Amino acid sequence: MHTTASQADLDLAVSEFRSAFSEIAKGAAAREYHREHLFEEVKTLSELGFGRLRVPKEFGGFDVSLPVLFELIAELGEADSNLPQIFRGHFTAVEVLRHTLPSDAATRWFTEISAGAIFGNAQTEPATPGAGYQLSTRLKHEGDNYTLSGRKCYSTGSLYSDYIRVAAMDDDDKHTFAVVRSRTDNVEHLDDWDGFGQRLTASGTTIFTDTPVEEHGIYNVNEIAAAFHAPFVQLIHLANLTGIARNVLSDSIGLVRGRHRTSLHGLADRPADDALVLGTVGRISTYTRTVNALLTSIVDILHHADQRFERGERDVEIYTESYVAVSEGQIAMIESVLASATLLFDAGGSTALRSGTNYDRHWRNARTLASHNPVTYKPHVIGDYRVNGKSPVNFYAT
Incomplete structure (x- = not known):
């Protein structure tokens, strides 16, 4: 029997989340530089109830x-x-559960998530063609039980998870x-993600060998939930990019305030009084406001x-519009965040280049997030929908 969370409970939890975010931020640059995994940070957030935010x-x-x-x-991305x-x-798993499962399965999984269980992801496979491809990972039916076997890449978060x-x-x-x-001899986690950004996400290979499927663990995604799924998962990346933009702005302000040396062509004795340096921070601030406004606007569309x-x-058209809105945001937000992450070095000068500061992680991480669901295809998707009324291809409904 669960006690229903009140607004006061939520307010307290949000306050605790933000305190945890503040502590997490203090070591973020050093952790990434030294490739220190985030087991403790994930555990802390789980224990505070971060994973049950969308659980009914x-x-x-x-x-x-x-x-x-x-x-x-x-805020966590920041x-x-x-x-x-x-x-x-x-x-994403919680959202699919909200929209898909019958009551007995929902009871099982939502109860576990409320108790602190974390879900990981394993969808993508190596060397597979585009939408509609046949996965090599197979379910095997044995009496009343199921097992699965296969090999997944980009299985982000699974190393930190309880279930996948x-x-x-x-x-x-x-x-x-x-x-x-996630924690069984039938599941092998290879921490072999070698991307130059998002280094601590454990986005590597996971191998399943006759892995038992949990009770109430098999479900399909209905058409509407599938259409909702695509913009939702992309919007998490956009919220994360927004956090990076905010971090770039705060880092640029701190850099300029702390600088003492100026250039031969500087317009003032102090960088903090130099009109060109201040203008650079102003441009970063403008990009950040753009990203914040876009996130608010797009989230509002998905919320409705x-x-x-x-x-x-x-x-389904409700969610097609959401997909298009997220795609439009993806284009503009990626351009803004990458531009800000580059301008940071104009604001900071050679001081910003020192490896210990790890300021380059902002661009590397943003570029890595920008490469998910490649943005190069999105202008065509949007134009084809606006001009010809063609709905975007939805992998999750195949």
């Missing part, structure tokens, strides 16, 4: 709105951008999801789509 209240969750969720994700990506698979939501093919060659335990879904409306 009847199961012990806070059931926050999407605007609250994405603002907190942005502290350490690795963490929102680690939790991306978890929040695995994409697989069933006996009818249809895409399905299966939930397995979610509310309509909760009222029982089943129009």
Whole structure:
């Protein structure tokens, strides 16, 4: 029996989250520089209830709105951008559970999440073609039990998780999801992610060998939930990028305030009085305001789509509009954040180049996030929808 969380409970939890974010931020640059994993940080956030933000209240969750969720994700991204990506698979799993599962399965998983369980992600496979591809990971039916076997890459967060939501093919060659335990001899985690950014997300290979599927662990995603799924997962990246933009702004301000040397061509004795340096910070501030405004606008669109879904409306077009809005935001936000991360070095001069400061992580992490669901295809997707009314291809509905 769960006690329903009150507004006071949520307010206290949010205050505790923000205190944790502040502590996390203090060591973020050094952790990434030395490649120190985030097990303690994930544990702290889990124990505070961060993972149950969107769990319905009847199961012990806070059931926050999407605007609250994405603002907190942005704040966490400002502290350490690795963490929102680690939790991306978890929040996506919660969202799919909200929209898909029958009551007995929902009770099982929401109860576990409220108790602190964290979900990881394992969907992508090496060397597979585009939308509609056949996964090599297969479900095997043995009596009343199921196992799965396969190899996944980019399995972000799974190393930190208790359960993993695995994409697989069933006996009818249809895409399905299966939930397995993360800590078992039948699951091998290879921390082999070698990307130059988001180094602590454990986005490496996971190998499943006759791994038992949990009770209530097999489910398919209905068409509407699938259409909601795509913009939701991308919006987590955009909230994370927003956090990076905020961090770049605060770092640039701190850099300029702390600088004493100026250039031969400087306009003032102190960089903090130099009009060109101040103008650079002003441009970073403008980019950050743009990113913040876009995030608020796009989250509001998805929030209203979610509310309509909760009222029982089943129009896929609701979510097509959300996908297009997220894609438009993706283009503008990526350009803004990458520009800000570069301008930081104009504001900081050679001081910003010292490896111990690790300021380059902002650009590397933003560039890595920008490479998910490649932005190069999004202008065409948007234009084809606006001109020809063609809805974006939705992998999750295949």
